[in-house]
Amino acid sequence: MSIQLSRRNLLLGISGIAAFAAIPKTSNAQKFTIKGAITEIRPPKRAYKHYFAFDHGIYAANVNKNIKLKINKAVKDNHNPMFIDGLFEKPVKSWEPRIDNGYPNVILDNQGVYHCYYTLFTKHPTQHTPREIRADTPYPSKGERKVALAYARSQDGIVWEKPNLGIVEFDGSRDNNLLMLDVAGTGVLYEPNDPNPNHRFKLITRKEKSKKLAVAFSQDGLHFSPLVEWAENNTKFGADCHNSVFRDSRTGMYILTTRLWANNLRVIAQSRSTDFLTWSPMEEVLRGNGYEDQVYSMTVFEYNDIYFGFASVYKQDDVGEIDFDTHTLQLYWSTNLTEWNRAVPEDNVLIPFGAGREKFLAGEFDSASQFASAMTAGDNRIYYMGSRGRHRHWRETGLGLAYSNKNKFVGLIARYPDKPMYFALNPLKFHGEKLEIWADIETGGVMEISLKGKSGFEATNAIIEKQPNGAYLVSWKDKSLVDASKDEKLGVTVQIQGEKLTFWGFSGEFEMDERRYWRS
Numbered sequence: 001m002s003i004q005l006s007r008r009n010l011l012l013g014i015s016g017i018a019a020f021a022a023i024p025k026t027s028n029a030q031k032f033t034i035k036g037a038i039t040e041i042r043p044p045k046r047a048y049k050h051y052f053a054f055d056h057g058i059y060a061a062n063v064n065k066n067i068k069l070k071i072n073k074a075v076k077d078n079h080n081p082m083f084i085d086g087l088f089e090k091p092v093k094s095w096e097p098r099i100d101n102g103y104p105n106v107i108l109d110n111q112g113v114y115h116c117y118y119t120l121f122t123k124h125p126t127q128h129t130p131r132e133i134r135a136d137t138p139y140p141s142k143g144e145r146k147v148a149l150a151y152a153r154s155q156d157g158i159v160w161e162k163p164n165l166g167i168v169e170f171d172g173s174r175d176n177n178l179l180m181l182d183v184a185g186t187g188v189l190y191e192p193n194d195p196n197p198n199h200r201f202k203l204i205t206r207k208e209k210s211k212k213l214a215v216a217f218s219q220d221g222l223h224f225s226p227l228v229e230w231a232e233n234n235t236k237f238g239a240d241c242h243n244s245v246f247r248d249s250r251t252g253m254y255i256l257t258t259r260l261w262a263n264n265l266r267v268i269a270q271s272r273s274t275d276f277l278t279w280s281p282m283e284e285v286l287r288g289n290g291y292e293d294q295v296y297s298m299t300v301f302e303y304n305d306i307y308f309g310f311a312s313v314y315k316q317d318d319v320g321e322i323d324f325d326t327h328t329l330q331l332y333w334s335t336n337l338t339e340w341n342r343a344v345p346e347d348n349v350l351i352p353f354g355a356g357r358e359k360f361l362a363g364e365f366d367s368a369s370q371f372a373s374a375m376t377a378g379d380n381r382i383y384y385m386g387s388r389g390r391h392r393h394w395r396e397t398g399l400g401l402a403y404s405n406k407n408k409f410v411g412l413i414a415r416y417p418d419k420p421m422y423f424a425l426n427p428l429k430f431h432g433e434k435l436e437i438w439a440d441i442e443t444g445g446v447m448e449i450s451l452k453g454k455s456g457f458e459a460t461n462a463i464i465e466k467q468p469n470g471a472y473l474v475s476w477k478d479k480s481l482v483d484a485s486k487d488e489k490l491g492v493t494v495q496i497q498g499e500k501l502t503f504w505g506f507s508g509e510f511e512m513d514e515r516r517y518w519r520s
Helices: 131-136 357-362 481-486
Strands: 049-052 068-071 105-108 114-123 146-154 178-181 183-190 201-207 212-218 244-247 254-262 265-273 283-287 294-303 306-314 327-334 349-351 369-372 381-388 396-403 410-413 421-424 428-451 462-466 472-476 494-512
Touching: 105 183, 114 178, 114 183, 131 357, 146 183, 178 183, 183 244, 183 254, 244 294, 254 283, 254 294, 265 294, 283 294, 306 369, 349 381, 357 381, 410 421, 428 462, 428 481
Parallel strands: 327 349, 327 369
Antiparallel strands: 049 494, 068 410, 105 114, 114 146, 146 178, 183 201, 201 212, 244 254, 254 265, 265 283, 294 306, 306 327, 369 381, 381 396, 410 494, 421 494, 428 472, 428 494, 462 472
């Protein structure tokens, strides 16, 4: 049978090297590898699998019709911005004249407390120019700049405080929220189950004086050990953007994602470590498209066997364009960390710009640039630093929050809405009877599901039931998916036809034919 909805039911999620054998083919003057790995570590076999609509590896070839991918724009919290540059707060925080990109790391700990670690300027040539005259004042491109790491916290993730920590002395006082001076692009990782309690917070940053990467550790996330510079494989130039770090569940290795340079362009590179102290040589993993499409920085996290990247994409190609010198927040994904894909071919922006981009300093707080934390503060929360004003000009920044269901980042929809869409999945071998289709069906919409060439598994016999998790559980009357697939060498092919339908992905108790999914 087919299923029809009398009204739209929208599930919105507000609610080392041992990893693979790499053969370095080419390197540049910064001593990081340009060629990718030739083999890869696959995720473990799981009784329950989940695949996403943006993953082109799930679809059967040469049969799909009237389909295209569309990103599901994140929904912004109406409390934005949650805090801004300290220079514009009351009382004024003189040590925070400009947050700039911010590179936020927002973490929800196991006690329910939100922590935000962000990079800022403590000295900047713009700090003495009053806000009200900046739009008519030439931008001071030269002058003293000092960077640091600052901290904010929240009990609910909405109302934030910048506490006086008493840790760092600035202009003769320790009444500030600074954690470290002269460090840039800091990334923070929280591992509450680390057997060494003094290492439950880990930090990686670039020391501004030596221009070298260094690490530190903390028990409480505030008082960190002295910085230890990498003994080897330090980059000569770069790594001054977000040094995003996480622990890969497949290998147990720490993965650092940072920004380096090649061919006068910003490129994304990665390094790996087993102990957070000794790191592998940098390897380029992502390059944009010339000056028009540079990946300025990218935070990385994993979910359901996919690596996700929140990439701040920089426009630097045409000074006459409204997008010049701005950053959009875009979604990338990977199955292996070494090759990255845009989530959708067109309009890949996850969090839309705020209104008034053309007004710059008079626009909304996030109308010109966005830099996101990884999703380490709850299942559906994306914290980000948003700015108005061009990147290399007068600029004001604040912390924003947007909501996005990780199961619904990208949907497959009809290219021509007035015509049915059709697609088929790669063969599935079932070891259980669970098949879930993640979809939204608009009012008057239809979703028909069948197994290709299998008697009794026609769409007219399908039983489709909406589940509490938002997916549709699919079965066929008096039929077994296990029996249907057991005598098939590769498995059975699921076919879906629909109208007014958004397909987000599928999950269940099966193994997909992955002969062409992974590199050998």
